[in-house]
Amino acid sequence: MSGTAARESWDDPVASGARLLAEGVDTTHRGILYLDGISVSFDGFRALNALSLVVDEGELRCVIGPNGAGKTTMMDVITGKTRPDGGSAFFGQTIDLTRLSEPEIAGAGIGRKFQKPTVFEQHTVFENLELAMKTDKRVVPTLRARLGSAERDRIAHTLETIKLLPESGRAAGMLSHGQKQWLEIGMLLMQEPQVLLLDEPVAGMSDDETLRSAELFLSLAGKYTLVVVEHDMEFVARIAQKVTVLHEGAVLAEGTMESIQQNEEVIEVFLGR
Amino acid sequence: MMAGAAFAPPGEYGGPRFVRLLSGGGWSAWAAAALVLFVVFPVLHLAVPEDSALHLSDFWVTLIGKVMCYAIVALAMDLIWGYTGILSLGHGLFFALGGYAMGMYLMRSIGHDGVYHSDLPDFMVFLDWKKYPWYWSFTEHFWYAALLVVLVPGLLAFAFGYFAFRSRIKGVYFSIITQALTYAAMLLFFRNDTGFGGNNGFTDFKRILGFPITAPTTRMALFVITAAALLGFLLLGRWIVKSKLGRVLTAIRDAETRVMFSGYNPLYFKLFIWTLSAVICGIAGALYVPQVGIINPSEMSPANSIEIAIWTAVGGRGTLIGPVLGAAAVNFGKSWFTKAFPEYWLFALGALFILVTLFLPRGLAGLRLFRRKSA
Numbered sequence: 001m002s003g004t005a006a007r008e009s010w011d012d013p014v015a016s017g018a019r020l021l022a023e024g025v026d027t028t029h030r031g032i033l034y035l036d037g038i039s040v041s042f043d044g045f046r047a048l049n050a051l052s053l054v055v056d057e058g059e060l061r062c063v064i065g066p067n068g069a070g071k072t073t074m075m076d077v078i079t080g081k082t083r084p085d086g087g088s089a090f091f092g093q094t095i096d097l098t099r100l101s102e103p104e105i106a107g108a109g110i111g112r113k114f115q116k117p118t119v120f121e122q123h124t125v126f127e128n129l130e131l132a133m134k135t136d137k138r139v140v141p142t143l144r145a146r147l148g149s150a151e152r153d154r155i156a157h158t159l160e161t162i163k164l165l166p167e168s169g170r171a172a173g174m175l176s177h178g179q180k181q182w183l184e185i186g187m188l189l190m191q192e193p194q195v196l197l198l199d200e201p202v203a204g205m206s207d208d209e210t211l212r213s214a215e216l217f218l219s220l221a222g223k224y225t226l227v228v229v230e231h232d233m234e235f236v237a238r239i240a241q242k243v244t245v246l247h248e249g250a251v252l253a254e255g256t257m258e259s260i261q262q263n264e265e266v267i268e269v270f271l272g273r
Numbered sequence: 274m275m276a277g278a279a280f281a282p283p284g285e286y287g288g289p290r291f292v293r294l295l296s297g298g299g300w301s302a303w304a305a306a307a308l309v310l311f312v313v314f315p316v317l318h319l320a321v322p323e324d325s326a327l328h329l330s331d332f333w334v335t336l337i338g339k340v341m342c343y344a345i346v347a348l349a350m351d352l353i354w355g356y357t358g359i360l361s362l363g364h365g366l367f368f369a370l371g372g373y374a375m376g377m378y379l380m381r382s383i384g385h386d387g388v389y390h391s392d393l394p395d396f397m398v399f400l401d402w403k404k405y406p407w408y409w410s411f412t413e414h415f416w417y418a419a420l421l422v423v424l425v426p427g428l429l430a431f432a433f434g435y436f437a438f439r440s441r442i443k444g445v446y447f448s449i450i451t452q453a454l455t456y457a458a459m460l461l462f463f464r465n466d467t468g469f470g471g472n473n474g475f476t477d478f479k480r481i482l483g484f485p486i487t488a489p490t491t492r493m494a495l496f497v498i499t500a501a502a503l504l505g506f507l508l509l510g511r512w513i514v515k516s517k518l519g520r521v522l523t524a525i526r527d528a529e530t531r532v533m534f535s536g537y538n539p540l541y542f543k544l545f546i547w548t549l550s551a552v553i554c555g556i557a558g559a560l561y562v563p564q565v566g567i568i569n570p571s572e573m574s575p576a577n578s579i580e581i582a583i584w585t586a587v588g589g590r591g592t593l594i595g596p597v598l599g600a601a602a603v604n605f606g607k608s609w610f611t612k613a614f615p616e617y618w619l620f621a622l623g624a625l626f627i628l629v630t631l632f633l634p635r636g637l638a639g640l641r642l643f644r645r646k647s648a
Contacts, residue, residue: 079534106536118531120524127520137537139545143518146290191536 025092025109025194032057032195032225033078038087040073040249047073049249050087057194060221062236063229065246066269071229072115074246075197079112080105091195107137111188115199117180121173125164125183128172129155132187155190161216162186178209185216195225202235214238245269294511303504310500315493331492338496338564340604341503345557347584347596348506349550354582355590356514357546358526359443363451364554365578366458367426371555372568373462374425376475377409378418379486379563383479395477396470406468415482422559423552430551431544438543452575459573474569481563492564499560503597506553510593513546522546523591583622587629589636598637 025032033055040048048070055061063071076082077089080102089097095108106112120128133151135141159165162182167175172183181201188196201217202210210232217226217239230236236243236257243260245252253263260266295303314337317329346368354360380394389398393405411417433454437447465471484491513519524532525539532539562568571577580603588599603625611618633639 101538102530102533103536103538106534112534114530118528120520120527120531122523122527123520130517131520131524131532132535134536137535139518139541142521142537142542143513143516145517187531187535 026094027057027092029093030056032092033227034088034090035074035077036088038077038084038089040077040082040084046249048077048084051250053244053251055225055227057225058222060217060226060239060241061228062240062243063227063246064233064236064243069246070249071246072199075112075199075229078197079110103137106191109194110197111191111193111195112197113184113188113199113201115203117177117184119172119180119183119187121171123172124169125159125172125175126155126168128183128187129158129190132190134190134192158186158189161189178205181205193224195227196220198226198228200230201228202230202232210235294508294515303507307504310504311497315497318493319489331489334492334496335564336608338499339561340601341499342557342561342564343584343604344597344600345503345506346554346581347588347600348510348593349553349557350581350585351590351593351596352510352513352546353550354585355592355596356519356526357522357543359543359547360448360582361451362448362575362578362582363455364550364581366455366573367430367551367554368558368561369568369572370426370429371422371558372562372572373469373475374418374421374555375559375562376568377412377421378415379478379481380475381413382481383477386479387477394470396473400465408468422555426551426555427548430548434544434547438540452578455573455578456575459570462570462573470569472570474567476567478563478566486563486566495560495564499564502556502560507593507597514593518542580622583626587625587636589638592636592638595636595638602637
């Protein structure tokens with residue numbers, strides 16, 4: 001009896017973690033990002049204070065909160081830039097994010113856009129996308145890599161999505177601020193991630209660009225899981241399905257935009273100071 | 274062609290990869306250099322009688338050979354500094370280690386023709402040593418010495434690089450540590466009991482692979498091999514920087530965090546180019562020693578390594594050909610200057626560095642003469 005049970009659990013894809021790690025992210029329980037009791041301190045300052053958060057697969061989640069609420073630190077923890085002092089962070093059911101390095105997390109399927117657009121300024125727009133493209137990113141395969149027509153078409157497709165097709169041969173450093181933001185999003189898409197973490201993706205964009213970004217993110221939701229940190233409330237109201245409010249390193253409230261806007265605590269935190 | 278081909282920068286992708294390493298003009302210049310170094314100079318040195326005005330003297334053969342070794346070093350420096358943004362101020366160490374490895378073989382090839390007619394090199398007899406230390410084992414074999422030329426700088430660079438890059442040591446801190454490394458090695462090699470001839474180093478070589486080392490044909494053979502190495506490394510460098518790996522290296526230079534979050538581990542990319550750069554320096558050192566006839570710890574002095582950085586900056590970082598020209602210009606200049614105004618060379622070098630930084634940030638390669646038409 002016990003032997004059968006053991007074999008069953010071995011065959012069960014959920015129970016056999018090793019096999020799953022090789023195959024990718026296990027989202028059998030709908031959730032794709034699990035943060036549980038995450039704490040981070042910098043020189044006594046508690047940036048995150050037992051933060052717990054679950055993001056479902058395909059969700060478009062907006063994270064808001066006043067300065068110093070821990071939004072960027074939360075992204076640092078998820079992407080491996082900062083190691084938490086306590087708590088656990090899982091990608092799917094099986095991938096422990098606190099044990100992986102930044103490139104490993106990126107390879108596993110979490111893409112990150114920085115607050116300040118970070119692209120390879122000396123490379124052309126085309127080359128930026130080429131470098132980001134999902135492929136074997138170890139040294140020797142990179143040295144031998146050649147672009148096939150399928151890959152060029154993928155780059156072309158992304159260039160179209162981010163509306164930078166005419167700029168493909170220009171150095172990325174020559175782009176406008178808004179275009180750089182879009183290029184960085186395009187680079188994330190080339191990585192074929194499951195989760196996109198976007199830190200203030202419309203900062204410094206014109207109204208028109210902001211509007212087009214909103215359309216883009218709405219079209220990406222469902223296909224990808226998006227976590228958007230944003231200050232621009234108008235923008236959040238336009239795209240938000242579910243909003244999480246962070247305050248002093250922990251979740252203050254969570255729900256639809258309307259419920260958040262009516263939440264007494266939230267109003268106090270945002271307007272009370 | 275496919276839809277994607279329309280916006281791939283022309284000439285950058287597709288087509289026979291080897292042919293596209295250099296532009297049309299680039300290949301012409303490369304072929305011209307090969308013709309001069311492989312045919313014209315050997316003929317002028319060996320076939321033209323010594324009293325003819327066209328004869329290329331020993332002095333020039335040695336000087337050009339030496340400068341080509343320096344050019345190889347500058348090329349190696351450009352890969353790590355110009356393209357990857359990591360300034361090494363210790364590349365002289367790798368050069369010297371390659372030189373010492375070759376020097377060990379050359380010392381043993383002296384045989385009994387030293388001053389003391391002993392089995393051992395003169396400096397060991399002088400120290401009253403009775404046998405070779407263990408690390409001199411097998412160095413009488415050329416192939417083994419050649420292996421050491423590659424392995425010693427390579428392994429040292431690999432080990433040092435692994436820990437430095439893993440600890441994410443960057444920028445000026447990395448430069449200072451490399452400077453300290455070469456200085457420490459210099460102090461070690463200055464000691465007589467290190468077993469490498471102390472401050473005199475190795476000299477008085479007699480032969481290489483059985484050929485008398487100062488004979489014109491031997492000299493010319495070394496010259497041609499050095500030229501082949503230089504032209505070969507130039508193509509190797511182009512192949513690397515034009516590959517996707519080359520684009521990752523420049524990306525590391527410009528935005529390392531983005532590289533990491535794109536899924537590349539910068540550690541291994543840095544380690545690859547750093548170790549390769551050190552190995553190339555080692556080979557340059559091994560070619561240098563038989564031509565110049567001496568290797569001593571002063572090659573490891575911090576000033577030497579700084580000079581390598583100056584050649585590279587003067588030539589123009591991130592261009593490969595620039596540093597080659599820079600190494601040539603500075604060293605031919607030095608050769609003339611140290612004869613005309615021996616006391617003032619270091620001042621001139623410093624002034625040159627400042628002037629280039631201020632007025633020619635892209636170095637000699639940034640001059641219109643050398644610049645390719647930009648698209």
